[in-house]
Amino acid sequence: MRVRIMHGELAPGTALTLRGLGREFGVSMTPAREAIRRLAAEGALTLSSSGRVTTPDLSNDRIEELAALRGLLEPELASRALPRAHIALIDRLQVINQTIAEAISKQDPVAYLRTNLEFHRTLYLRAQAPAMLALTETVWLQLGPTMCALYGRLRRTEPPQNHRTIIAALRAGDEPGLRLAVRTDVTQGLKMLVG
Amino acid sequence: MRVRIMHGELAPGTALTLRGLGREFGVSMTPAREAIRRLAAEGALTLSSSGRVTTPDLSNDRIEELAALRGLLEPELASRALPRAHIALIDRLQVINQTIAEAISKQDPVAYLRTNLEFHRTLYLRAQAPAMLALTETVWLQLGPTMCALYGRLRRTEPPQNHRTIIAALRAGDEPGLRLAVRTDVTQGLKMLVG
C-alpha cells in the first residue's frame, strides 16, 4: 500500500488526506493514518504544521544532500556484495538491465525508476547488510517523487551505460572499479537533475 | 516521549505493550501505538510476528554493520560542519566534553551516552545536512539500548581522548585529520563492544 503510493507515481506537492486515502484503499482512518505517519517518520512525506500531509518537493540543497548520501552508502553496499556475487546474480542483473532499456525506449519514467531501483536492490541484497539497505531505501523513498517528475521532463535516450560498467566490474572482481562505477551511476543521474 | 524511551535507558529484549505504555504516559492506545510503530519503522524496535513489540538485542553482525554506518556517515557530517565551525561552537563542544568526563567519573552509562551523543549532534548540526543527520540519529537509536547495556558492563575509565583530537582538528581546520578522528572515535567504542 504505502510502497505503491511512494514508488514514484505521485507528483511532489500533492496533498494527502487521511479520509481520502482511507476511501481509496477501502480501509478506515486508523491504518491510513499509521501508514502516513510511518512514511512521514522516514522523511518520505512532510507533515506541515497542524499535521497536514503532502509529498515533499525538495530544494536543490536537499537533492544534493540525498545524492551525496546515495554516493556514500551505495558504493559500500556494492563493495560488500562483491565477494558474494556469483554468476546467477550477474545474469539476473543483466535481465533487469534489459528491462530498463525497454522502459527507456518506451519513455516510461515510472517504470524506468522502478526497474532501476530493482537493479540496485538486487545487487545490494547480496551485501547481507539489512540496516544499510534499509537506510538506502529510505533515501530512495525521499527522492522518489522528484526523481520521477524530473525524469519525466528530460527525455533520456542513452542506454544504461553505467550499469554495464557495474556488471563488468562485478565480473572482474574489481572492487575499486565497482565502487567508482556505482558512485558515478548514482551521482550522475542526480547531477543532471539539479543542473 | 519516544525519545526518552529509546535514549538508552531500556534494556535490550524488553517487551513493550501498547496499553502498558498508554497507562505509563497517561494517554490512550492510539498515540502509544503510533509512537511504537514509528519507532519500529526506523528500526529502533523490532515488532515480532503478530505485532508483539520488543527492544531489539542486536547480533554482533548487526552491531558491526551499524558501526560501519556510523563510520561512513559521521566523518562526512563532520567534514561538512568544518567550514562553518567557529569559536563559539568549539567552546560549546569543550563544555560538553567536560560533562562527559563527569559522567565517566560517576560511572553513569546512560548520562555518558546521552552527553556523548549531544557532543556529536552539536557538531553535526553545523553541517546543514538535515537528512544526513536524521539518518545518523536513526542509527544511534538502533544502537541505543545495546550500547547502554554494554557500557554499563565494561568499566570505562579513560577520558574522552578522541574528542580532544576532534576539537584539535576542528581548530586547525584539518579536514582529513577531522575525518580520521571522528571515524576512530566512532568505531573504536563499538569495536570494544563486539570484541
Add this chain to the structure above:
DNA sequence: GCCGTGGTTTTGTGATCACATACCGTATGA
C-alpha cells in the same frame, strides 16, 4: 514427573465517534 490440551486472559487491529482546529469561501465595510 512431564507433556499435551483446554480455557482464560492479555494484546494488537481496525472502526467509529467526539472535539478542536485549520482552511476556505463569502459577505460586508472602508
Add this chain to the structure above:
DNA sequence: TCATACGGTATGTGATCACAAAACCACGGC
C-alpha cells in the same frame, strides 16, 4: 475594488469499543 472578519466545512487527534488471535496457565492424561 480590496481587505478583513465571520461562518461553514473539512481534517487531524485522541478515546473507546468490538473482535480475533496469540500467549499463559492450569489441569488431566500418559
